[in-house]
Amino acid sequence: MSLKTLARGALSLAALAGALLPVAVQAQAANEQFIPLLVYRTGQFAPLGMPWADGKQDYLKLVNARDGGVNGVKLAFEECETAYDAAKGVECYERLKGKGGGASGFDTQSTGITFAVTDKAFVDKVVVETPGYGLSQSADGTVFEWNFPLLGTYWTAADVMLQDIAKKEKGSLKGKKIALVYHDSPYGKEPIPLIQKRAAAEGFEVLLYPVTPPGVEQKSTWLQIRQQRPDYVLFWSAGVMTPAGIREAQASGYPREKIYAIWWAGSDHDVKDIGAGAKGYNAITLHNSSAKDKVHDELKKFVYDKGQGTGPATGLGAIAHTRGMMISMLQVEAIRTAQEKFGKGKVMTPEQVRWGFENLNLTADRLKALGFGEVMRPVQTSCANHMGTDWARIVQWDGAKWNLASDWYQSDKTHIDPLVKEYAAKYAKDKNLKPRSCG
Numbered sequence: 561m562s563l564k565t566l567a568r569g570a571l572s573l574a575a576l577a578g579a580l581l582p583v584a585v586q587a588q589a590a591n592e593q594f595i596p597l598l599v600y601r602t603g604q605f606a607p608l609g610m611p612w613a614d615g616k617q618d619y620l621k622l623v624n625a626r627d628g629g630v631n632g633v634k635l636a637f638e639e640c641e642t643a644y645d646a647a648k649g650v651e652c653y654e655r656l657k658g659k660g661g662g663a664s665g666f667d668t669q670s671t672g673i674t675f676a677v678t679d680k681a682f683v684d685k686v687v688v689e690t691p692g693y694g695l696s697q698s699a700d701g702t703v704f705e706w707n708f709p710l711l712g713t714y715w716t717a718a719d720v721m722l723q724d725i726a727k728k729e730k731g732s733l734k735g736k737k738i739a740l741v742y743h744d745s746p747y748g749k750e751p752i753p754l755i756q757k758r759a760a761a762e763g764f765e766v767l768l769y770p771v772t773p774p775g776v777e778q779k780s781t782w783l784q785i786r787q788q789r790p791d792y793v794l795f796w797s798a799g800v801m802t803p804a805g806i807r808e809a810q811a812s813g814y815p816r817e818k819i820y821a822i823w824w825a826g827s828d829h830d831v832k833d834i835g836a837g838a839k840g841y842n843a844i845t846l847h848n849s850s851a852k853d854k855v856h857d858e859l860k861k862f863v864y865d866k867g868q869g870t871g872p873a874t875g876l877g878a879i880a881h882t883r884g885m886m887i888s889m890l891q892v893e894a895i896r897t898a899q900e901k902f903g904k905g906k907v908m909t910p911e912q913v914r915w916g917f918e919n920l921n922l923t924a925d926r927l928k929a930l931g932f933g934e935v936m937r938p939v940q941t942s943c944a945n946h947m948g949t950d951w952a953r954i955v956q957w958d959g960a961k962w963n964l965a966s967d968w969y970q971s972d973k974t975h976i977d978p979l980v981k982e983y984a985a986k987y988a989k990d991k992n993l994k995p996r997s998c999g
Contacts, residue, residue, distance in 0.1 A: 592636040593629070593895055593907050594660025595620060595888075598652050598668050603643035604774030605799035607829050608880055612669060613639065614871035615884020618859055621870070623892055625862040630896050631904045636660060642673060644799075649673030650680075657686050662910040664895060665689045665708075665917065667887050671747035674707075679991065681706040687894075687914050691887050692717075692823055692846040696750060697983035699947035701918065702995040704984065708917045710890055711939065712950035712971070714822070715979060717844050718751035718794065719971040720952045721820040722758055724842075725792050734763040739785060741778075741805060742796035744770035751796060751822075753983070757975050775801025782808040792818050797825040806831065806838050816840040817956070823849070826955065827880040828962075836959040843962075845879070847936040847951050849886060850962050852877045855931030859885075879962070882935060889932060890939075894920060918943060937968070943998035 599613035600606060620635045629635055638659070640652035649670055657663050665687030668674045674694040681688045688694070688707045696715040698707035726733050740755060742748030748770065759766045767790055769781045775797060782805070785793065793814065797805055802825040809816060817840030821830075826843020856877050864873050875881045898908045898916030908916070920941045927933045939948040954966035988995055 591907060592634045592660065593664055594662075595635055595637045595891060596652070596656035596659070596663045596666055597637050597639045598642050598649060598666060598670075598673065599639050600642050600644040600669060602641060603645070603799075604801070605644045607800065608798050608824055608827060609644065609669065611827070611829070611871065611875050611878050611880035612884040614869075614875060615881035615886075616667065616888045617870045617884075618863060618881070619855075619885040619888035619892070621863050621868055622855075622859050625866070625868070626858060630892060631899055633895075633899075633905060633907055635892070642668075642670065644670055644672075646670070646672040646676045650676050653677045653680065657684055661907065662686070664908065664910065664913045665891055667691070667891070668694070671695075671714075671750060672745060675746050678704070678707060682991075682993070685914070686910050687917055689887065689891060689894075689917065691890060692883070693747070693750075696754070697980050697987060699945065700980050700984035701942070701944050701946040702984070702998055703988045703993060704946060705996065706914060708941070708946045710917075710920075710941070710946075710948050711846055711886070711936075712952060713947060714750040714796075715754040715976050716947075716950040716952065716971040717822055718754045719758070719976060720844055720954075720969040721794055722755070723969055723972065724954050724966055725820070726762075729791075732762075733758075736764040736792070737767060737788065737790040738764055739767040739769060739788070739790035739793045740796060741769045741771060741781060741785070741793055743775060743798065743801055744772055747798070748796045751794070753979060754975060755794070757979060761975065771797075771801060771805075773801070774799065776804050778805050778808045779811075781805075782812040782814060785809075785814055786812045792820065795819050795821040795825055797821065801825075802830040803834055806834055806841060810834075810837045817842065820844065820954075823879075823883070826962075828878045829880070831957045838957050839959040841957045842965065843955055843957075845953050845955055846883055846886070848953055848964075849882045849935060850879050850953075850955050850964070851882075851934040853931050853934040855885060855889075855935070856882075858931055886932070886936065889930060890917075890920070893922060893930075897921075917941065918946065920948065943996075 600609035642649040667689045691710040694709050696713035698704035698709050821843040823846045831838040894916035898912040902912045922939045937951045941948045955962040956965040
């Protein structure tokens with residue numbers, strides 16, 4: 561059976577699974593905080609989308625079951641299927657933005673959907689929360705008042721990958737060839753400006769290889785790579801594109817230890833079926849989302865052992881599932897932070913929740929108390945900085961499991977900060993927005 565046939569089968573199974581799953585809706589009372597859940601359990605990215613969506617919903621269930629909500633305010637939620645389609649994502653956004661007195665923020669699960677709803681969020685005054693994806697320039701809170709690319713952006717990821725490669729190359733990338741194999745979409749194109757800026761400054765060559773979605777057919781791409789012989793490949797993939805690319809790298813003889821994958825292409829499901837064939841494959845983590853901590857034990861105790869889990873219990877601790885929990889945790893803590901200012905035990909308005917996102921201060925002690933001490937490092941946001949602190953590590957697949965392959969990294973602000981300012985200023989000019997003062 562061909563790879564193409566297998567991939568089509570996987571997509572069909574994912575679509576069937578999505579169709580059979582009940583729509584996740586929790587009936588909302590007047591004193592409940594509403595959180596919309598945009599998901600893609602179907603479509604080309606379903607293998608990533610399902611555990612991600614499960615993790616988001618599971619953490620909300622945990623907060624309700626373990627804590628009785630946020631200071632007594634229960635969390636209500638509703639899933640809306642986007643299939644990673646921007647038009648469907650906008651439909652979900654429009655349908656859910658005003659529900660329950662106003663949505664507590666949208667994790668769109670898609671860079672393309674983020675592009676589509678960002679302009680609307682300014683008008684609707686609704687938070688767009690995009691941890692580890694979305695518009696990299698939206699870290700600038702003076703322009704993007706309603707966007708929060710928390711924990712890190714695609715510019716963070718590309719920069720850290722290049723830092724780790726430089727470390728292996730005795731501190732210099734001069735004269736090297738770095739290839740970017742990317743999903744030909746806003747998601748895949750996002751790291752290009754940062755990579756090109758660093759290449760100009762450090763004297764390495766960039767080779768760009770766009771892959772037409774869904775990315776099942778990559779044979780010609782990896783044949784070109786075999787001919788051009790780049791020193792390293794940065795792999796901006798997700799869903800069915802990821803195992804297809806790893807298998808083509810294997811078939812073409814390209815060393816997997818020379819491949820660095822974005823965090824959405826570095827989950828358990830991406831490599832498990834390939835096993836030893838993916839040995840050496842590197843991926844970047846969002847903070848340390850490959851770790852397990854107390855939150856996983858509590859989720860099992862309070863939710864899964866009671867038969868209330870969203871997905872299979874075997875998914876607990878999987879990287880994509882943990883990232884989903886991280887995203888919901890940030891949203892819950894923004895609500896909690898808002899309550900500290902506007903009233904404990906009260907339902908927060910969308911504008912109050914935005915204030916909470918902008919004033920997050922998750923210390924090491926707080927993260928430990930939440931059960932995320934091993935998963936995340938401290939994060940603090942501000943009026944000007946909507947990303948907070950970006951931390952990342954490199955993990956490597958050994959044929960059976962992921963292992964940490966680096967110490968902690970942060971992005972080099974030398975290149976990123978000017979790029980954020982440049983692209984944010986361009987956005988403000990194009991949209992006729994006046995940046996606010998954060999004095």
